[in-house]
Amino acid sequence: MRIAIPEERKLVHEMVAPIRWGDMDAYGHVNNTIYFRYMEQARVEWITSLGYQVAPGQESMLMMNGFCNFYKQLSYPGDLILKTSIGAIGRTSMDVYTSMALTTEPNEEVAIGGATMVWVDLTTNKSAPWPEHVLQKIG
Template sequence: MSVHTSVRVRFCETDALGHVNNTSYFIYLEEARVQFFDYLGKRSGTDDWPFILVSTKCDFLKQAYFKQSLHVETTVKRIGTKSFTLMHHIKDTASDAVVAEGEATVVYFDFKKQASEVIPEDLRLKLEESYQLL
């Protein structure tokens, strides 16, 4: 199962070349992660936030432009003991063509103790629902 996040490209996300600036894709990936965390039942808030981002990357495959409608499909690529990796496919909504692919590795983390922790079983089961066999 994948989680879908809609994005409409804003003017401020483009650059002098007229296409979406490379830094803007990371905003789209962040929004997709937040939507994915909501799906996991971990509402975004800072009181009891259990995740820390340790790595992110994005490969740009096609250009995107102002007012273009995109959607991000997010699945789980890997589940470890204390971390998991999300896979993102940013697609043009009209054609379903892949514009960019990204990954994010997230660690289950206790901010009070400043230490990583083992992913709880209930969360692991929810992650497994979105695990994408490659």
């Protein structure tokens, strides 16, 4: 089953990440769990590029669920272009997507995944409305 990716989303960040030897499994391809690590790193880089820390504080953006559609196997060596985009923004949540392509074939997605991110008040462990300063930065 593939999760439908909305056409309308806004590109907010792009980065290149290496495929590491240790990312591969016994079958000689990048293990499926590693794609989630790539998406995590892309989200962390995006969040820190906005001027926010990912370390715990009083409030933070946390992932509530995630998925990945796999289109092509990857193996070492190689470099990935990770493009982070945002979709629907709700009162307390936001859909964030990460597409992946090899730098040698930048127009061919190897995978795309997504996550629902929620703004959380860490003192109460409850979701909270997006602060205006966050909404202004993500535009």
